[in-house]
Amino acid sequence: NAGVTQTPKFQVLKTGQSMTLQCAQDMNHNSMYWYRQDPGMGLRLIYYSASEGTTDKGEVPNGYNVSRLNKREFSLRLESAAPSQTSVYFCASSGPTGDHQPQHFGDGTRLSIL
Amino acid sequence: GENVEQHPSTLSVQEGDSAVIKCTYSDSASNYFPWYKQELGKGPQLIIDIRSNVGEKKDQRIAVTLNKTAKHFSLHITETQPEDSAVYFCAASQGYKLSFGAGTTVTVRA
Numbered sequence: 157n158a159g160v161t162q163t164p165k166f167q168v169l170k171t172g173q174s175m176t177l178q179c180a181q182d183m184n185h186n187s188m189y190w191y192r193q194d195p196g197m198g199l200r201l202i203y204y205s206a207s208e209g210t211t212d213k214g215e216v217p218n219g220y221n222v223s224r225l226n227k228r229e230f231s232l233r234l235e236s237a238a239p240s241q242t243s244v245y246f247c248a249s250s251g252p253t254g255d256h257q258p259q260h261f262g263d264g265t266r267l268s269i270l
Numbered sequence: 271g272e273n274v275e276q277h278p279s280t281l282s283v284q285e286g287d288s289a290v291i292k293c294t295y296s297d298s299a300s301n302y303f304p305w306y307k308q309e310l311g312k313g314p315q316l317i318i319d320i321r322s323n324v325g326e327k328k329d330q331r332i333a334v335t336l337n338k339t340a341k342h343f344s345l346h347i348t349e350t351q352p353e354d355s356a357v358y359f360c361a362a363s364q365g366y367k368l369s370f371g372a373g374t375t376v377t378v379r380a
Contacts, residue, residue, distance in 0.1 A: 196279075196372055199370045201367055201368065206366050215369075
């Protein structure tokens, strides 16, 4: 049972490059989330998708875009990477329906922007 | 938006002793409070959660208490073991959005 799978696990980019982080879940969850984790700041919500076909901004959406490709997949795109986006990115999912469901996290993508 | 504060930032305990982590939240509308454990190189894993209609919840060596009036909640780990060493995060939510505390690094000394 894979749960939430994120690819890639590590990536180094140059300033201005673009990149898409991939996330897939196999738990038939309706809701999916993207967070970033920075030292001393916990996890901060970038975007979320309450259900297939919908996306909403979280706490720190600037510089990012998302696509809910289907029920299983939710991708995060950096159009023009900046050093301030160096972080560990986590995808999570919850379900099957409604809020207040435990969120299940992937193991993260460690992104460095030079 | 919701603001969650978590204390202490680091905690060192002797194996077998108890560990307590405390969190406060700002938004009285928050009604779901999960706790996550994160090991090095891994994503956070849910260890226990509590809803606002409950004051306390236990699961083996782990317990969580909630004081809605004071807007704070706590994680208690009894009889700590080396495998309890990790970073612990509290969170609060209303609806889909979780707001996390900054985390507590727990070290259990053998």
